[in-house]
Amino acid sequence: MTSRDIISIVDLTREDILHLCSFGAQLYAEDRSGQRLARIDSLKGKVLASLFYEPSTRTRSSFETGFRELGGFDPIGFSGTEGTSVAKGETIRDTIMMMQANHADVIVMRHPVDGSLQWAADVASIPVISGGDGRNEHPTQALLDLLTLYQFNNKKLDGLRIGLGGDLKNGRTIRSLTLALSHFHDVQITWAAEDPLGMPHDLEQNLRQRDVHVERKTSVAEVLESCEFYYMTRPQLERMKDVSQREIHALLKRYRIDAEAIAGFTGRLLHPLPIDSRLSEITADVAFSPVQGFYAQAEFGVFMRKALLYEILHDVPHALFSGELPHELQSGNNRIYRAPSGKLVGEKFVGLIESGICLDHLRLGTAQQIADALELVNRGAGVIAATWGAKSFLKTSLDALTERDLKTIALISPEPTINIVRDRAVQDKYVYLLCENDTCITRVITEDVPPKFYYDGNLRCRYCRRPYEIRNQKVLEDERQRFLNELAKSVHNL
Amino acid sequence: MTSRDIISIVDLTREDILHLCSFGAQLYAEDRSGQRLARIDSLKGKVLASLFYEPSTRTRSSFETGFRELGGFDPIGFSGTEGTSVAKGETIRDTIMMMQANHADVIVMRHPVDGSLQWAADVASIPVISGGDGRNEHPTQALLDLLTLYQFNNKKLDGLRIGLGGDLKNGRTIRSLTLALSHFHDVQITWAAEDPLGMPHDLEQNLRQRDVHVERKTSVAEVLESCEFYYMTRPQLERMKDVSQREIHALLKRYRIDAEAIAGFTGRLLHPLPIDSRLSEITADVAFSPVQGFYAQAEFGVFMRKALLYEILHDVPHALFSGELPHELQSGNNRIYRAPSGKLVGEKFVGLIESGICLDHLRLGTAQQIADALELVNRGAGVIAATWGAKSFLKTSLDALTERDLKTIALISPEPTINIVRDRAVQDKYVYLLCENDTCITRVITEDVPPKFYYDGNLRCRYCRRPYEIRNQKVLEDERQRFLNELAKSVHNL
Amino acid sequence: MTSRDIISIVDLTREDILHLCSFGAQLYAEDRSGQRLARIDSLKGKVLASLFYEPSTRTRSSFETGFRELGGFDPIGFSGTEGTSVAKGETIRDTIMMMQANHADVIVMRHPVDGSLQWAADVASIPVISGGDGRNEHPTQALLDLLTLYQFNNKKLDGLRIGLGGDLKNGRTIRSLTLALSHFHDVQITWAAEDPLGMPHDLEQNLRQRDVHVERKTSVAEVLESCEFYYMTRPQLERMKDVSQREIHALLKRYRIDAEAIAGFTGRLLHPLPIDSRLSEITADVAFSPVQGFYAQAEFGVFMRKALLYEILHDVPHALFSGELPHELQSGNNRIYRAPSGKLVGEKFVGLIESGICLDHLRLGTAQQIADALELVNRGAGVIAATWGAKSFLKTSLDALTERDLKTIALISPEPTINIVRDRAVQDKYVYLLCENDTCITRVITEDVPPKFYYDGNLRCRYCRRPYEIRNQKVLEDERQRFLNELAKSVHNL
DSSP, rough: OTTOBBBBBGSSSSHHHHHHHHHHHHHHHHHHHTTTTTTTTTTTTEHHHHHHSOOOOOOOHHHHHHHHHTTTOEEEEESSOOOOOOGGGHHHHHHHHHHHHHTTEEEEEEEETTTHHHHHHHHHHOEEEEEEEETTTTTHHHHHHEEEEHHHHTTTOOTOEEEEOOOOOHHHHHHHHHHHHSSSSOOEEOOOOTSSSSSSSHHHHHHTTTTTTTESSSSHHHOOOOOOHEEEEEOGGOOOOOOOOHHHHHHHHOOOOOHHTTOOSSSSSEOOOOOOTTHHHHHHHHHTTTTHHHHHHHHHHHHHHHHHHHHHHOOOOOOOOOOOOGGGSSSSEEEEEOOOOOOTTTTHHOOSSSSSSEEEOOOTTOOHHHHHHHTTTTEEEEEEEEETTTTEEEEESSSSSOOOHHHHHHSSSSEEEEEETTTEEEEEEEOOOOEEEBBBGGGGGGGGGOHHHHHSSSSTTTTTTTTTOOOOTTTTTHHHHHHHHBSSSTOOOO | TTTTOOOOGGGOOHHHOOOHHHHHHHHHHHHHHHHHTTTTTTTTTTTTEEEESSOOOOHHHHHHHHHHTTTTOOOOEEESSSTTTGGGGHHHHHHHHHHHTTTOSSEEEEEBBHHHHHHHHHHHOOOOEEEEEEETTTTHOOOOHHHHHHTTTTTTTOOEEEEESSOOOOOOOHHHHHHTTTTSSTHHHHHHEOOSOOOHHHHHHHHHHTTTTTEOOHHHHHHHHHHHHEOOOOOOOGGSSSOHHHHHHHHHHHHHOOHHHHHOOOEEEEEEOOOTTTTTBOOOOHSSSBBHHHHHHHHHHHHHHHHHHHHTTTTTOOOOOOOOOOOSSSSOOOOOEOOOOOTTTTTTOOOHHHHEEEEEOOOTHHHHHHHHHHTTTTTOEEEEEEEETTEEEEOOOOOOOOOHHHHHHHSSSSOOEEEEETTTEEEEEEEEEOOOTTGGGGGOOOOOOOOOOOSSSEEEETTTBBOOOOTTTTOOOOHHHHHHHSBBSTOOOO | OOOOOOOOGSSSHHHHHOOOOOOHHHHHHHHHHHTTTTTTTTTOOEEEEEESSSSSSSHHHHHHHHHHHHTTOOEEEEESTTTTTGGGTTHHHHHHHHHHHOOEEEEEEEEBBBBHHHHHHHOOOSSSSEEEEEEOOOHHHHHHHHHHHHHHHTOOTTTEEEESHHHHHHHOOHHHHHHHHSSSTTTTEEEOTTTTSSOOHHHHHHHHHTEEEEOOOOOOOHHHOOOSEEEEEEOOOGGGGGHHHHHHHHHHHHHHOOHHTTTTSSSEOOOOOOOOTTSSSHHHHHTTTTOOOHHHHHHHHHHHHHHHHHHTTTTOOOHHHHHHHHGGGSSSSOEEEEOOOOOOOTHHOOOOOOEEEEEEETTTHHHHHHHHHHHTHHHHHEEEEEEEETTTEEEESOOOHHHHHHHHHHHHSSEEEEEEEETTEEEEEEEEEOOOTTBBBGGGGGGGGOOOOOESSEEEEEEOOOOOOOOOOOSOOOHHHHHHHBBBTTTTOO
16 A cells, blocks of 8 residues: 555455454554554654644544654644634645645645545645545545454454444545445445434445445334444534524434443444534443443554554655646646537627637526626626527637636536637637536635546546536537547546 | 642642652753753653643643653643534543543643543543643642742742732632642741732631641732742633723732832742733833742743653553543442432322422422423423422423433532332432532533542542532431441542 | 854845855755755754744744754744733743743744844844744745755856745745845846835835845836746735725736746746735646746745754754843833933923923823823822923823833833933933834833844844934934944844
């Protein structure tokens, strides 16, 4: 795994995972035999950049503990962006470059936006490990959960029966853990939560396709009866907007794990921690019960992160910073080129412009809003914004559109058709695609991430990996095919 | 002192203190002879968890400096809870477990709630050193003050004449320092402050009982005439609520130490620092005067903490984390069991319930408020809340009360009597005690600290150590005696 | 450069700078040949106190990286003052003393007030390196910029043609960089910005006096044509108060560096970073262009700070803290003593006071305001505040004025004349000078910095180094001359 990025649990194979679990177990055994610092020379002189755009105690600490015990320097970076350059508007791109200029050898990063970690890994010439991106993934949490199951289950991950509780919908933990389990045979997952805490439909489907037995039971009691491990999670209240506090509390009461709930349960209760003592999704008495497994789980986090850091970095020489960005990140691959047509919408009403840009097939009634958002008048460009019948279009004498302009348009009117007009003729014509996941990094204008897609049977956003459906009816089948053919077949090809 | 917790200065003996002062003085001498890092191998590979729930520069830095010079790793933890798991509702209990999972060897902690440090020490299987709890204690500040006096006073702590200034009421420093001095012979303490800055009555009494000569003078000038050391403190404005800014400033003007005040004083002026430059309780010119002793005092803080860390941790092997909480913390010892009586209050009016709970002897008029606070209706339980004549009582069909329920009741109506009814008979009956110190950790519901008491002649709260008076008139003398007999005789027995 | 303070770039000679650049280049070469940690024993056991009163990622990180690679301990201190003793009102003076009590060997500090760094250096008995003070200077940024130019320009700093862009007015970077360049021959500086972003007049003049060719062009294009290096800076919006957002954006659009702007430019584009992605003063496409030099510049920051720390600290023994402040900081040298005159203003109207103080030549109409600000009535002093014709004066029975009192007066009425009256005679008479730079540390009352001046041909404030003009018309020429003669001739003499 030398110098590898860890962005999605799906990128790891069954063998990778088993190897990491077995190595993590070995590190645990070394620790218990008094050899906590036996590998103190492994990462001597190495630097960990710990970039937590969302504050974290737990994930960050366990990475730092692992790194410390392998002999690395104390970490650089930040936890929470207040008072950092990020608050002054620094992009992820520049922050990554800055960490490399400060001689980081590896980056651990958490960020609130989906796909931000893939982008960080693209920018960095050193390995990047995800500490969680938005609602997307948290792969090392999944790995530590697997190490915990591995340790509590006689070093086996096949045949597991696991129940899920709490908040299945809003946490990245459940997504990463269940996808990780899908590498193993004969796994049975049960759960009982209702909206707005239930398992997301796309995840359930994904798991079924990967041969995991997923079943929704009618009560927590029934789930507990059917499993050996019960994995409870904290309700991510900060991510729920449309649900009232009262409803949340009512749901919680139904799903709370207290002494009564676990009476008769002989398995292990896990939790990624922290438990929220205000909601008390697990009550204090349960913390004293023999089913409690979450404190040990926390320590397995240290061993798993230590294993990962060791595998990725040991015997790797110091990275020498080039001071340059990878050229392939300069532009996206999100334009479906089309044959310029003779005529443009509105031509007969307003005439063709001499030279400039014509936006076609805009969402009805958005032309003026787009003209305003692009500040065309302030930029000294001529503007004709029109809605006529079922068509909206925008003509401007502006020479060229920047990537930020294109995103601005696509955020208002998805899949706009862009016509570049020179000497009264359409010289270039394309449809501009932008990932439709609201919280995808490619939609954050100030981050300047050029949209990229790949095609693994589904068309997918390179960054958040969500599937994408081309909707623009004007795109011809052969234009579509040519576009898809030119895409990489996997996220791993830049 | 190997592996010992440092929670209260009172737990240390005269010999302990003299030993620490003598060792601190030795570390100072080593430093001045160019041997600052002579003990750099003593705590090699050890980890200090520095948990400052209230931010701190000074206490934290000096512990960290001491630890660094003994060769430990850089500290883990936090200073201020913003952006930590604590802000997500993590309990002290879980935070302590997390630090142990991250291989901490010792914990230094400051927390705004009284008794929190004793609780942390109870939870932790590694040594815990208090960096201050609420208005309670700050034992290592007292130790460094003693080292300062020891150094400035020819290595003697008997026979000291010390004046106290500034804010004697709201700081934990004065409490810990004066209690520490009470271990020594022939100590004379003078002070002149008025309400709301004067010495708390309970402290003054406590000191007198411990044979300290405490005397209130009428002016600062008189105090300065009678002492060799004047110990000034910062007014803890953030802890004063009912006093106007104007009054505080007026008081300060009277007690400010400026060039005029110290004219003629030939002793040493101490201060725990920081001096508040807005209030200027010590003026700038005094900082240049030969009586100034507080900068040296700050450095003695480093030597004292270094001495403590060395004594507690050197030659101690790494702690191996069990992943389990100590079982004796599961429940409190705060129930005075009583013989079930035949009849319950209100029986003749509302009849006895078949099965459930009856709360008796409630504070007049609180029955409905308690029913609401327990959310009995939401929990699907039957409720009869009644106030009749001088009696308030509450009957509910609820099966059992959790510890949080019991605290909720006791916070509204102290010393409630709980009757557990099964088959129309009272099966169990007890009075529930809860410490009456408003800022005691046992009263913070979300922390889930089971109330405990001990009896050293006074009945005392295990956590904040405040004396407790049983008020419930119904408790019979032999019930009270049996209860007291079963308690530990000292805080040191769990 | 052993044990030297780095406060202003002007204090360094051409030879100092060339030496540091050549040493920085050597450290870079060592790094690239795999010897990043070759000097890991140089600062073993040394402590860096990193005091960032304004938060910083970049400056702080690069100092810390340099220090780490030289083997020092991890830094102590803070970044942002929230939750530190500073928030509790601690002065710079006490914070510096505290860092020395914690065994710091060197201090790196950033502070929002001009002159604060010179004050810190005066207080400290260990070397102090400025990480920027207010709008004043940022000398190590200038040094790293010079190292960058040196590296990109074949190790020469004479004959440079450099263009400046963005915000020349509000950043300390431009001031320090251009002053640094003024040490070299045949330097040509061009710029094109308009108010409120243009080069400050005093700086332009200063540069001209130092033989730098400074020229304002009419457009960015013209500047780019005439230079080999274009140095862009971030608009310091947080420091602009009277300019609307709209105006700022309009200005930015004109000065933004995008693909079009740099078409044809073959030099190097530098920027101190961070680039503000919301304003996008440099657009994303430019970051991928071959003219981009700012990422390498960031790494040269590490090598320059490493060079500085090495030169200042290697082979220096640990500093032993004395616990005392330097006595020469106790008082200022800002009083022009005058011969007591027989009569005082207002004498014939209100009579001479028996004993007390008379403030003369006050700014018209300020007497009562001063009396209020000094809280004379609350202090129990008699007060006569009068404005009569063109004169304002204040008489009080107060015995003495503190330095804070004097500053309070001078902030309201500059250059007040103070008459100390004893037994109906003026015993002492002086004019009190206070630096007129609004953001000078001497004007911050709570910092208690005694005002000092020096005379290097101009009368200058010791702290912010701004020139000062004596305005009080009553001061006689020989009184003025005597005052100037007694001043130090350079800032370097205390």
